[in-house]
Amino acid sequence: MPNASEPRYALYYAPPAQSPLWRFGSAAVGYDAETGAEAQLQPLRRFDGERWREITAEPRRYGFHGTLKAPFRLAPGRNEAELREACAAFAAERAGFACPGVTLASLGRFLALRLAAPSAALDRLAAAAVAHFDGFRAPMSAAEREKRLRAPLSPRQQDHLARWGYPYVLEDFRFHMTLTGPLEDEERVLAEAELAEHFALSGADGPLIVREIALYRQEAGPFRLIARFPFGT
Template sequence: MTAQPNPAAPPAEAAAARPATPRYALYFAPPAQSPLWRFGSAVLGYDAEAGTPSAPLALRRFDAARWSEITAEPRRYGFHATLKAPFRLAPGRREAELTAACARFAGNRAGFACPGVTLASIGRFLALRLAAPSAALDRLAAGAVAALDEFRAPMTEAEREKRLRAPLTPRQREYLDRWGYPYVLDDFRFHMTLTGPLEDEERALAEAELAEHFAASGGDGPLIVREIALYRQETGPFRLIARFPFGS
């Protein structure tokens, strides 16, 4: 099974020469030409596959400057749904090894369909969530968490303290210490983040704005999952560097 690299991404062989310590994440990313990808990239103002700004939404309720602030946090990560949360490589591990492991992981899986996504509030931010639960997606995320954990460097104390600022259940604290991220396994909830945290009134306006654009986007059909994507972050936002199709 071979990956489909992003031709716009810097070559993996150059990774060792970069001054920054990269972070990696395994995500679900809709196909680059799909209505869902175009919608999410337009909302964030950033196309993570091309690594360039995307054509912005024609906003009615917000000016461009405020919308850029609202979407600044999710724009850092690119449009995606998390399977394996961002991590630095463990000492002695290389990007090529991680890429090969992602290819093996994807090669042992078959594609599947699950319900479409709907716009929803998650706490104080807006995201796309599944219209109904999907056991297949839950299994995919759980498998990714375990299969790639050997490549994850341990959290620093600063990283752990930052995570602990959020209210976590005892089980989520256990997951944080074991897997480096609290929202895994039984606490995994598939979502594709569209905004940062907002106060109630502004969140209602943003939800109305996004609902109109999403309804017109064509991105509300069934979600077809037949590949996973590896993202890398150096000094700027995350970039999609390779897609790994399911099956041999």
């Protein structure tokens, strides 16, 4: 059974640290996962600072990112040094690519950045990461599985959960970069307007350039970006 006190790891896409997209996303969620420092989206016109921190509490726990391999604890006998080596080897075998830019969108009850158009290259990268790193993933506990099954999952997503420890992979993968927690309709409209104004001024609307993967680790607090692994070409 996984030990809840053990670190969790995740393989993510993270924009370059000095890029407009990283600065916007980190400010939106209130946290820079690379430095560990707080960030702020200023000025807020429709919310006070306290309410905005409540709205963004969930994505702040994970840091700004796009998921490739969802959070997991290390399997027995595995360690972080081996995981880092595997990340470096995985990245070295890949070439960089460009995706369409991202746009602000609603995903159910929360807000996120989505690709303006699908990217087969990004889908392939995520599918490869899911399979390649699965040997590092400890099995889910019964409590973790039960929590996942509370969401309405299709039979295929239930199969993914059983096989890969996460339901939204492979055919069900939809790249996104989460900016808020779940919101009621009226507040979601206000939050979308707030984020849209900041995004329009951020300079973050260019193509998404994917040249590396990022390893995040969570211990006592939120996830931290602990290493970036550049692609070979």
